[in-house]
Amino acid sequence: MPHLVPLWEAYRNCRLVELLCGGGGGSDGFEARKTLLNDINPHLINLFRWVQKGLQVEIILENDESVYYKHRERFNRIIELYKRGAAANLVIRESANFDLQALLNVEGQAFGQDEGSVIIGLVKDLLEDASAEPRLSLVAMDGNRITGHILFTNARIAGEEKIQASLLAPVAVLPELQRKGIGSRLIAEGLSLLSEKGVDLTFVLGHPEYYPRHGFNPALPLGFEAPYPVAEEVSDAWMVRELKAGIIGEVKGKVLCADRLNRPEYWRE
Numbered sequence: 435m436p437h438l439v440p441l442w443e444a445y446r447n448c449r450l451v452e453l454l455c456g457g458g459g460g461s462d463g464f465e466a467r468k469t470l471l472n473d474i475n476p477h478l479i480n481l482f483r484w485v486q487k488g489l490q491v492e493i494i495l496e497n498d499e500s501v502y503y504k505h506r507e508r509f510n511r512i513i514e515l516y517k518r519g520a521a522a523n524l525v526i527r528e529s530a531n532f533d534l535q536a537l538l539n540v541e542g543q544a545f546g547q548d549e550g551s552v553i554i555g556l557v558k559d560l561l562e563d564a565s566a567e568p569r570l571s572l573v574a575m576d577g578n579r580i581t582g583h584i585l586f587t588n589a590r591i592a593g594e595e596k597i598q599a600s601l602l603a604p605v606a607v608l609p610e611l612q613r614k615g616i617g618s619r620l621i622a623e624g625l626s627l628l629s630e631k632g633v634d635l636t637f638v639l640g641h642p643e644y645y646p647r648h649g650f651n652p653a654l655p656l657g658f659e660a661p662y663p664v665a666e667e668v669s670d671a672w673m674v675r676e677l678k679a680g681i682i683g684e685v686k687g688k689v690l691c692a693d694r695l696n697r698p699e700y701w702r703e
């Protein structure tokens with residue numbers, strides 16, 4: 435108790451989770467940033483620290499050995515990415531007006547000569563587009579240097595006025611710093627902030643091998659049409675992730691995006 439009392443001061447309006455039923459079983463539904471964990475299991479404490487830093491892991495509860503090992507491998511890989519230096523000490527914060535040139539530079543470099551100028555134009559447009567609000571623009575800072583940027587803009591589901599959705603586009607990391615976990619941190623932090631803001635669903639048109647690591651699944655089979663049809667052979671690139679549990683299945687429909695994104699050229703993968 436003497437150790438807990440000062441900690442509890444900092445978590446005055448938060449929950450205390452005490453795990454008595456083995457593993458993470460008792461922690462269902464907690465918000466990591468608003469939770470103080472009390473446990474002596476170092477694996478659990480370690481997992482909780484990563485979750486508080488923004489890591490999101492989705493572990494399907496199935497009593498199946500092979501599924502367990504698959505998830506364990508995936509989890510360890512994510513932690514490795516976090517530890518690969520750059521990502522561990524990053525600060526992720528919302529971008530400000532004075533970051534504009536630096537974040538456009540990251541976008542330009544990440545997407546390369548041809549695509550870079552198109553993406554720079556898109557980001558500038560979306561940062562000014564009133565229909566893109568609420569918007570979430572985050573930068574990854576390594577000291578004073580911006581090394582990554584991610585943008586989420588408003589999306590809606592046709593005929594579902596109460597559903598809050600967002601669209602991830604684009605995310606970029608400086609080429610020399612890629613594969614060090616920066617992209618993963620930006621995505622995890624973005625999803626966590628959106629979830630806190632009450633967003634129900636997030637969509638992305640992107641690499642089908644990359645985003646499933648962050649809980650995204652092909653959206654078309656789940657009933658979500660893209661703003662423009664995505665070619666059948668790459669239709670898995672159109673993905674969704676629910677932030678509010680149970681919303682997928684309850685809601686379906688065509689996704690509508692911000693005006694500046696609503697052009698067919700942005701929907702070719």
Ligand SMILES: CC(C)(COP(=O)(O)OP(=O)(O)OC[C@H]1O[C@@H](n2cnc3c(N)ncnc32)[C@H](O)[C@@H]1OP(=O)(O)O)[C@@H](O)C(=O)NCCC(=O)NCCS
Nearest residue numbers: 544545605606607612613614615616617618640641643644
């Ligand atoms: C995509 C991007 C943002 C990822 O950021 P990052 O910091 O390099 O990613 P992380 O370090 O978190 O994750 C790296 C892992 O993702 C994989 N990955 C990265 N880009 C990928 C891609 N295009 N397709 C499949 N996997 C990819 C890497 O192979 C690596 O896997 P490994 O851990 O097995 O080695 C970054 O590579 C980038 O800026 N790319 C150019 C711009 C771009 O394509 N943006 C996405 C548009 S949808």
